[in-house]
Amino acid sequence: xxxxxxxxxxxxxxxxxxxxxxxxxxxxxxxxxxxxxxxxxxxxxxxxxxxxxxxxxxxxxxxxxxxxxxxxxxxxxxxxxxxxxxxxxxxxxxxxxxxxxxxxxxxxxxxxxxxxxxxxxxxxxxxxxxxxxxxxxxxx
Amino acid sequence: xxxxxxxxxxxxxxxxxxxxxxxxxxxxxxxxxxxxxxxxxxxxxxxxxxxxxxxxxxxxxxxxxxxxxxxxxxxxxxxxxxxxxxxxxxxxxxxxxxxxxxxxxxxxxxxxxxxxxxxxxxxxxxxxxxxxxxxxxxxxxxxxxxxxxxxxxxxxxxxxx
Numbered sequence: 001x002x003x004x005x006x007x008x009x010x011x012x013x014x015x016x017x018x019x020x021x022x023x024x025x026x027x028x029x030x031x032x033x034x035x036x037x038x039x040x041x042x043x044x045x046x047x048x049x050x051x052x053x054x055x056x057x058x059x060x061x062x063x064x065x066x067x068x069x070x071x072x073x074x075x076x077x078x079x080x081x082x083x084x085x086x087x088x089x090x091x092x093x094x095x096x097x098x099x100x101x102x103x104x105x106x107x108x109x110x111x112x113x114x115x116x117x118x119x120x121x122x123x124x125x126x127x128x129x130x131x132x133x134x135x136x137x138x139x140x
Numbered sequence: 141x142x143x144x145x146x147x148x149x150x151x152x153x154x155x156x157x158x159x160x161x162x163x164x165x166x167x168x169x170x171x172x173x174x175x176x177x178x179x180x181x182x183x184x185x186x187x188x189x190x191x192x193x194x195x196x197x198x199x200x201x202x203x204x205x206x207x208x209x210x211x212x213x214x215x216x217x218x219x220x221x222x223x224x225x226x227x228x229x230x231x232x233x234x235x236x237x238x239x240x241x242x243x244x245x246x247x248x249x250x251x252x253x254x255x256x257x258x259x260x261x262x263x264x265x266x267x268x269x270x271x272x273x274x275x276x277x278x279x280x281x282x283x284x285x286x287x288x289x290x291x292x293x294x295x296x297x298x299x300x301x
Contacts, residue, residue, distance in 0.1 A: 084217060085192040086275040113219040 028094050028101035032132045038125035046126065054134030057127055062119040068131070077138045093138040101132060177290035179237040184230045187222060192278055193288045195251060202238035203247035205231065216250075252277040264299065273300040 032049065039046045058068040058076070071089055072080040077096040080089035091097040101107055115123040123131075177196035188194040197205065209231045213221040222230070238244070242256045251257055261277075269277055280287035283299050 082191050084276070084278075086279055087192055109223075113221060116213075116219040117217075 026102050026104050028132060028136050031101050031104055031107055032129055032136070034104070035125040035129035035132065039129055042125060049126070049129040049133040051130070051133040051137035054130035054132070054137075057130055058134055064118055064120055066118050068114065068118060076135055077140060092135050093140075094136050095138060095140045100135070175292040175294060177292070179233075180290075181230065181233040183226050184233050187226060187230060189288070191218065191220070193280055195280075196290050197234040197237035198239045198243060199251045199257075200234075200239055200254070201244045201247060202235040204249060205234040205238055207247060207249060209234070268299050271300055 036046075036049070039049075058072070059074050061067045066083060069076075070083050072092050077091050077093035079091055081087070082089060090099075092100055094100050111123055111128055115121065115127075177198050179197060184197075185194050200208075208215070209227060212227065213219050243254065245255065248254045264283075268274060268283075271282075274282040280292070283297050284292050285298065286293070286296060
């Protein structure tokens with residue numbers, strides 16, 4: 001009896017450790033919360049994210065040729081198109097594409113890459129949170 | 141008498157070995173020339189397939205894939221960097237299935253700069269490449285409808301007008 005419980009516990013622990021379980025866990029709001037904690041730690045005067053600031057950030061260039069909207073368009077509730085390859089990109093707005101911002105590692109991977117392409121540096125937590133606020137504010 | 145038989149056995153063996161070898165070469169060449177690529181890996185499909193189709197590993201030699209994987213943070217104008225575990229898995233998959241024969245020569249960084257590619261596409265008119273529906277020679281799927289599945293059969297090619 002003890003033994004079977006022990007194995008059941010191991011099985012449960014093992015399945016929880018499967019990547020599939022981890023990635024399904026997050027919601028856009030939860031991911032934004034982690035950016036909020038980082039932003040507050042960086043600047044104690046931080047007073048929350050702004051969808052409006054996020055929209056400006058999203059559609060402006062930052063010293064390089066591309067802005068976020070070059071590929072993701074200025075209407076991120078609609079599909080975008082990769083500026084170089086022409087490949088379709090699914091909508092970024094969470095209302096239009098519920099899979100967006102549900103996998104923290106994937107979100108970080110793309111912010112890391114795309115911020116380097118668009119800004120030539122990593123994005124600050126405040127910038128990431130603003131962009132999320134913007135993309136979460138759009139309706140279908 | 142015994143010697144004759146022995147000689148014949150040797151003859152048969154030599155013939156059999158040479159035939160097998162020649163046959164093997166033919167099969168090998170035919171496979172290297174195949175236009176259908178089925179090797180697959182989940183990470184490769186997801187990561188390499190997010191900005192363009194996941195190009196089949198057979199289209200470039202192992203040396204090219206090594207160069208590409210070493211420069212992912214500056215990947216044809218974009219940062220395509222990966223975590224170390226994914227990079228190791230994808231790199232091994234690419235090298236294990238890399239091109240041989242005509243697709244194993246040199247170490248081009250772009251598939252479209254390979255000699256076999258240029259030769260294969262030499263009858264495609266310049267205007268076809270400039271068609272907005274094609275946009276880029278990297279857009280295999282514009283003419284090879286099955287490209288994303290690894291199907292590049294000549295007979296299925298449709299160049300958009």
